[in-house]
Amino acid sequence: MSLSFEGRVVLVTGAGGGLGKEYALAFAERGASVVVNDLGVDTKGGGKSSAAADKVVEEIRAKGGKAVANYDSVEDGEKLIQTALDEFGRIGKLQCFFCINIYFSFILLSTPDLIHRVHLRGSFLVTRAAWNHMKKQKFGRIIMTASAAGIYGNFGQANYSAAKLGMLGLANTLAIEGRNYNIYCNTIAPVAGSRLTETVMPPDLVASLKPEYVAPIVLWLCHEQCQENGGLFEVGAGWIGKLRWERSQGCIVRSKNEPMSPEAVRDQWEKICDFTDSTRPLNIGESLQSMVSVLSRVDGGVGANPTASAAEAVGQKLPPTTFSFNHTQSILYALGVGMSTKDSDHLRFLYEGHPDFSCLPTFGVIPSQAAMMDGGLGSVPGLNIDFTQVLHGEQYLELYKPLPTSGIQLFLSKPPCLFLLAVNTYSGKELVCYNQWSVFVVGAGGFGGKRNSDKAKVCVVSKQCVVSLRIQAALYRLSGDWNPLHIDPSFAAMGGFKAPILHGLCSFGFAARHVLKQYADNDPSRFKAIKVRFVKPVMPGQSLQTEMWKEGNRIHIQCKVKETDAVVLSGAYVDLQGASEASPENLTQGGGLQSELVFAEIGRRIKDVGSELVKKVNAVFGWEITKDGQNVAQWTIDLKNGCGALHKGPYSGKADVTFTVSDDDFMEVVQGKLNPQKAFFSGKLKIRGNIMLSQKLEVILKDYAKL
Numbered sequence: 001m002s003l004s005f006e007g008r009v010v011l012v013t014g015a016g017g018g019l020g021k022e023y024a025l026a027f028a029e030r031g032a033s034v035v036v037n038d039l040g041v042d043t044k045g046g047g048k049s050s051a052a053a054d055k056v057v058e059e060i061r062a063k064g065g066k067a068v069a070n071y072d073s074v075e076d077g078e079k080l081i082q083t084a085l086d087e088f089g090r091i092g093k094l095q096c097f098f099c100i101n102i103y104f105s106f107i108l109l110s111t112p113d114l115i116h117r118v119h120l121r122g123s124f125l126v127t128r129a130a131w132n133h134m135k136k137q138k139f140g141r142i143i144m145t146a147s148a149a150g151i152y153g154n155f156g157q158a159n160y161s162a163a164k165l166g167m168l169g170l171a172n173t174l175a176i177e178g179r180n181y182n183i184y185c186n187t188i189a190p191v192a193g194s195r196l197t198e199t200v201m202p203p204d205l206v207a208s209l210k211p212e213y214v215a216p217i218v219l220w221l222c223h224e225q226c227q228e229n230g231g232l233f234e235v236g237a238g239w240i241g242k243l244r245w246e247r248s249q250g251c252i253v254r255s256k257n258e259p260m261s262p263e264a265v266r267d268q269w270e271k272i273c274d275f276t277d278s279t280r281p282l283n284i285g286e287s288l289q290s291m292v293s294v295l296s297r298v299d300g301g302v303g304a305n306p307t308a309s310a311a312e313a314v315g316q317k318l319p320p321t322t323f324s325f326n327h328t329q330s331i332l333y334a335l336g337v338g339m340s341t342k343d344s345d346h347l348r349f350l351y352e353g354h355p356d357f358s359c360l361p362t363f364g365v366i367p368s369q370a371a372m373m374d375g376g377l378g379s380v381p382g383l384n385i386d387f388t389q390v391l392h393g394e395q396y397l398e399l400y401k402p403l404p405t406s407g408i409q410l411f412l413s414k415p416p417c418l419f420l421l422a423v424n425t426y427s428g429k430e431l432v433c434y435n436q437w438s439v440f441v442v443g444a445g446g447f448g449g450k451r452n453s454d455k456a457k458v459c460v461v462s463k464q465c466v467v468s469l470r471i472q473a474a475l476y477r478l479s480g481d482w483n484p485l486h487i488d489p490s491f492a493a494m495g496g497f498k499a500p501i502l503h504g505l506c507s508f509g510f511a512a513r514h515v516l517k518q519y520a521d522n523d524p525s526r527f528k529a530i531k532v533r534f535v536k537p538v539m540p541g542q543s544l545q546t547e548m549w550k551e552g553n554r555i556h557i558q559c560k561v562k563e564t565d566a567v568v569l570s571g572a573y574v575d576l577q578g579a580s581e582a583s584p585e586n587l588t589q590g591g592g593l594q595s596e597l598v599f600a601e602i603g604r605r606i607k608d609v610g611s612e613l614v615k616k617v618n619a620v621f622g623w624e625i626t627k628d629g630q631n632v633a634q635w636t637i638d639l640k641n642g643c644g645a646l647h648k649g650p651y652s653g654k655a656d657v658t659f660t661v662s663d664d665d666f667m668e669v670v671q672g673k674l675n676p677q678k679a680f681f682s683g684k685l686k687i688r689g690n691i692m693l694s695q696k697l698e699v700i701l702k703d704y705a706k707l
Contacts, residue, residue, distance in 0.1 A: 003223045006031035009088045010222070011081070013037045013074055013126065016052025019145070019192050022211035023218050024056055028065035030219065033088045036060075037070040037080055074122030077129035085133075119163035123170060131183075140183035141222040144171040148189050148234065151243070164189075168232060175230030176283075184229040186221045189243075190214040191236030213238045248275045250290070256298050286496060323367035327352040327405045329479055330359040333366060336476030337509035345522045352405070359403040361527035362512040364433040365395065365505055366479055368423035392504045394438035398529035400600055401432045431597045434604070476506045501537035507544055507559055507568055508532055514546040515555045515574040525577065528553075532572035536561075544568070553577070595625050595666045599635050602700055603646040606637075610644030617696045622655035626662045633663075637700070657689035 010027045014020035016038030028034045036056045040049035053069040060067035068087040072079040123144060134140030149157045150164025167187065174185040192211045217235050220226050232243045251271040254260035265272070281287045334349040337360070341350060348356045404427050423435040477486050483503050484491040492500045512530050520526035538544065543562035548555050553576045559569035606613060617639040625633040636647040636655065661669070665684045668674035676694075679685035687694060 002030075003219060003225070004031050005219075005223070008032045009035070009084055011035040011037065011084055011126070011130070013080070013122075015056055016040060019190060019211045019214055021056050022215045024067070025060065026212075026215040026219055027222075028060040028067055029063070033066040034060060034068075035070055035080065035084045035087070036067055037072070037074075039073055040071060073118075074126050075117060077122070077125035077127070080126055081129040081133070115159040116163050116166075119160070120166040120170070123167050127170075127174065131178075134178070134183050135181045138182050139224070140178065140181070141226075142171070142174060142178075142183070142185040143218055143221055144168065144185065144187040146171075146187050146189045146232070148191070151189055151232075151234075172230055179229055184221075184227070186228055186231045186233070188214070188217060188221075189232070189234045191234075209237055244280055246275065246278050246280055248273060248278050252294055252298060254298065285493070321370075323370050325367070327357070329366070330363055330403075330405050332475070333363045333479035333509070334360050336479050337362070337506060337513050339513070345517070348522065357405060358524045359405045360509070360513065361399055361403060361516070361524050362397060362505075362509045362530065363479070364397050364399060364403055364425060365435055365508070367425055368435040368437070369505070392437070392534050394436075394531070394533045395505065395508055396434075396436040396529070396531045398434045398604075399432065399527055400434075400597075401427075401430060402525050403427075403432060429594075431600070476503075476509075497537070499539065501539060502542075504532075504534035504537075504569075507534075507538055510544050511546050511557050511559050511569055511572065512574060515548060515557060515576075518548060519550060519555055520576055528575040528577050530572070530574045532557075532569045534568070535570050536566050536568050538568050593625060593627070593633055593663045595633065595663050598666070598670050599623075599646060602637065605700060606639075606644045606646055610639075610642075613639050613700065614642070614644050617693075617700075619656040619690075619693045619696060620651055620653075621693075621697065622651050622658035624658065624660040625666060626660065631660075639700075655689060657687060657691065657693045659694070660686040660688075 005027055008027075008031070010024075010032045012020050012024045012027070012034060015024040015034075015036040020038070024034050024036050036053045038053040038056075040052050050069065050071050053071060057067040057069045066088070068083060070080055070083040072083075074080070127142060130140070144167045146168050147160070147164040148154070149161045150166075150168065153161050171185045171187040174183070178185060192209050192214050214235050217233060217240050221228060221231075234241050234243060249271075251268040253264040253268050253272075279290075281290075331350055331352070334346070339346045339349050339360075341347065348354045348358050349360055351357065421435075421437040423437070424431055425433045425435070474487060477483075485497070485501060486503055486506075487500050489500055492498075508530070511532065512527070516522055516524070516527060538561055542564075545560045545562045547558045547560070550556075555574045555576065557569065557572045557574060558567060559572070560567050620640050621637040623633075623635040623637070624631050625635070634648070634650050636645075636649065636651040638645045638647065638651070640656070661679070661684065665674060665679060669676055669679055669685070674684070676685060680687065
């Protein structure tokens, strides 16, 4: 459907020739009533004639269009607008275009005021004259014509460049002030052949850069269907491109209570000018936001040498923390991720009197998050971050036992890199779950080290069962996830969001609940682990749709916002226990042996870097765990075949070396309380097979099994 301007009034300045004439003819051809303004001066600004404007008006009328001429200067903006009102009764669109270009070298510049009066002040005066009329009718479109000389600068055109860039600043402010009244303002920087460019361009180039290759974008930006506002476009030769500001991440070059020096600027200059991971602020609020962030970071101790302070955080071990909760929190969590009494099989998660009352498995993220957000991360030396800039990248949760409905003690293990955080959660002395948090901080970094970790759990991609439910952000917070990003508009704005967003962990809970219902009959003991990657934020009130594909005991999942089809969780999966594996008596082999915790840790280690371990070790280890003199558990650590593996039970072939040790003595050894050689010579540790291979166990047991 073609764009029509019937019933619209357009004022085109400088319309006696070149681009202005082309605009006037194009608008008139599509039904607009056109005010053709042209002062009738020559290319140097001298003389005055009505001929140029009159010829364009005659051409429009000859084709059946409506037009009237105006010969006033743009400095008399009120007169231009009055012509439109007298002739057509209204101003529907305002096109600001100026056809004066006085070219002087900067040294010889003697009349700078004329350029600014016509281009910049003239634009302001014409716009001001039309502004109230546009506000009253709740409609207006303004196009400012800037220049590449204003955007990039050009030798010998200091006056012209300054005026043209000033027009861009004027246009940006008009776009902000006018948007509530449906008045949109955009800027173009055209390149076209005209009497102004024929003296600086080859004749064949002037002939090729036709004004009709520019006019279409002007018409589109002026049409009521176009919602573009505050844009800047380069256009010419049939090509159109949009420009935007770009800013480097920059660098803090001062420290708290210390003076700022030019030497500090010099030393960080390369980083200041590095556009890797650049930002693109869209408004003054986003621009100032970074300054506010700098103030908080400097006050928190981040200074001109961020590498030294941030490096302290790598490998830090957080102290144990206690998180106490009762059935109320677990019920609130279930409600927050969409559980409802409308579904009878949800009652076991919502009613503390239910015979099978249980805690949803994904509640396991809440205690660990509480420990980190309630001062845990803030206590790490060197880890001075702005929490408004924290983005949750990925989450892994693995359960070793069904979560209790009250309890719980936390142990935060050594994080393998600055923002990859490992958290072990205990109920009493029993390890119940393990969390791995992958967190990004916008604008942070510079502490050295690898950009990835061999300990990070890997997301997978696979493809259907679809489940959708409404998301309740405010309710979800009550389970203990108090991040104000969910609810506080001002905090969300500090983070660069237009409105509060839903935390990824709520979507995480929804997705896991969908899988639990679809494939495990809502039996929490069937849940083993979940891994997700957070792709995009979800807005409170949107619907979350979970797509699921089953491969054995692994359920691949992908979550989308139903209203927009945008993927919000990807590369995700849930691992389920088999029916026999999930029985409570089998969740802890051997009746609650402590050694199971160590083997669980060894199993994670093998999953992460098994191939590397096979190359280093090349052996199969058998373990016989005793209790009260009886064999109660057997394990096989296979670091000879494939990518390595951990098996419950004896090895199918012959192990290279087999260890027999009691559960208590095993824990004493791996915690460093009992020397392995003393244990061997005292008879507490028995070894069969190649005893020298036992030395290679250090690569598995060192650090990872010291619980």
